[in-house]
Amino acid sequence: MINDIKAEASERMEKTLEALGHNFNKIRTGRAHPSLLDGLRLDYYGADTPLNQVANINVEDARTLTVSAWDKSMVPAIEKAILKSDLGLNPATAGEVIRIPMPMLTEETRKGYIRQARQEAEAARVSVRNARRDAMAMLKDLQKEKEIGEDDERRGQDDVQKVTDGFIARIEKMLEEKEADLMEI
Template sequence: MSGAFDKKDLKRRMDGAVDALKHEFSGLRTGRASASLLDPVTVTVYGSSMPINQVGSITVPEPRMLAVQVWDQNNVGAVEKAIRNAGIGLNPMIDGQTIRVPVPELNEERRKELTKVAGKYAEQARIAVRNVRRDGMEGLKKLEKDGEIGEDDAKRRADEVQKMTDSTIKEIDSLLEAKEKEIMQV
C-alpha cells in the first residue's frame, strides 16, 4: 500500500488539532492568575519573535497577580509591550526588571467575550480536523482509482476515517463546553 493513506498519521494529525486547542484554551483566562495565561504572548527581541517564557520567568506571587522576571534589562520594554498588545486583556506595569501583571476580576461582558474566543479556537480545531479527514478521503480515492485497493476496502476505510473524525469533533465540543463553564463560573 502506498503512502497516500496512513490511518495512524491521520489520527496523529487529528490529535494534534486537539492538543493545539488545549494549548489555546490554557491561555484563555478564567478569574484567577495562572502562568499559562501568558503562553500566547510572543516577544520580539534580538531581531526575532520568541515565547515570553524564553525571555523571563513567570511566577504567580498572589492569586490575582502574575510577575515576569525579565532576564535581560534591555528587554523589559519589549516584554511589557508584548503583554499589553497580546489581546488578552491584561495591563502590565514595569517595576525595575520585573513586570507585574494584575489579573482583573472578570466581568460578565469579558466572560462572554472569552467564550466567543474559545468558540473561535474550537472552530479552528474542527476545521483542522475536517481538513485531515479530506486528505484521508482523497488518499483513499487515489488508492482506489490506482487499483491499489478495492471499492469495499475503500468504503470500509472511509467509514473508519469518518468515525475518527466524528469522535475527534465530539472531543473538541466537550472541551469547549468545559472551558465555557469554567469561564462563566463566578
Template sequence: MLKDIINNADEKMQKTINVLKKDLASMKAGRANPAMLDKIEAEYYGTMTPLNQLGSVSVPEPRILQIQPWDKAAIKAIEKAILKSDLGLNPSSDGVVIRLIIPELTEETRKNIVKTVRKTGEEAKIAIRAVRRDCNDKLKSLKKEADISEDDIKKTEEEIQKKTDNFVKEIDKILDVKEKEIMSI
C-alpha cells in the first residue's frame, strides 16, 4: 500500500515534468521550433484541427518554420489561425507552402520571455508540492485506518520528500537550460 502511494507520486510528478517540457518547447526563443505551433488549431471543414494534423511542419533554416498543408484548401485557415495566435508571427504563402519567419528577439522581449518561463516553472513546482501534500494526506488517513507502524509512515514521508526535492531540482535545471537558450543571441 505504501509502495503504491510512492509509485503514484512518482508518476504524477513525472507527468508534471513532461507538461513543463512541452509548455517550454512551445515558447519562442528566437529560433524556429515546430513545437511552437503545437497549441494552434485551425478551423478545417467546421472542426478545430491542430496544425500538425493539417500538414507537415519543418525547419528549413534556423529562423524559418515551413508548413506544407496536405490539402491546399487549408492554407487560408492555417494562415488565419497563426495570425489569431499569440505568437505574433506573419505567415507568408506562395499557394503551396506557408513560411513563418521568426524575428530576432530584442533584449526586453527576451527578459519578458524569461519571466514567463520562470512563472511556468514555479507553477510546475507548485504542482509537484501539491502531489506531495496529497500523498502526505493519504499517509495520515492510513495511519488512522490501517495498522501501519509509525516508522513505516515516517520513512514513506521522507521518501516522498526526497522525490519532491529531486523533481524540483530537475525543474530548476530545465529552466536554466531554457533561460540560457532564450538569452543567447
C-alpha cells in the first residue's frame, strides 16, 4: 500500500522531468537542433498539423536547420509558420528546401532564455512538490483509517521525501546543464 503510493508519486515526478526536458528543448541555444521546431504547427489542408508530420527537419551544420516539405505546395505555408513563430528565425527558401540559419545569441537574449529556463525549472519543482503533498495526504488518510500505523506513516513520509529530494536534485542538474549550454558562445 505504502509502496503503491510511493510508486505513484515517483511516476508523477518522472513525468514532470520528461515535460521539463521537452520544455528545455524548446528554449533555443546557439546550436541548431530539430526539436526547436517541435511546437510549430501549420494548416495542412484544413487540419492543424505539427511541422514534423509534413516535412523532414535536419541539421545541416552546427548553425543551420533544413526543412524539406514532402508536399512541395506546402513550402510557402511552412516558411510562413516559421516566420510567425516566436523563435526569432528567418527562413531562406531555395526551391524545395528551406534553410533556417540560427542567429547568434546576444548577451541579452541569453539572459532572457536563462530566465525562461529558470521559470520552467521552478514550475517543475512545484509540480514535484504537489506530487509529494498528494502522497503525504494519502499516507495520512491511510493512518486515519487505521490501515497503517503511525510508524509506517512516518516511514512512508520519509521515503516519499527522499524520492522528492532526488527529483529536485535532478531538476537542478538539468537547469545547470541548460544554463551552461545557453552561456556557451
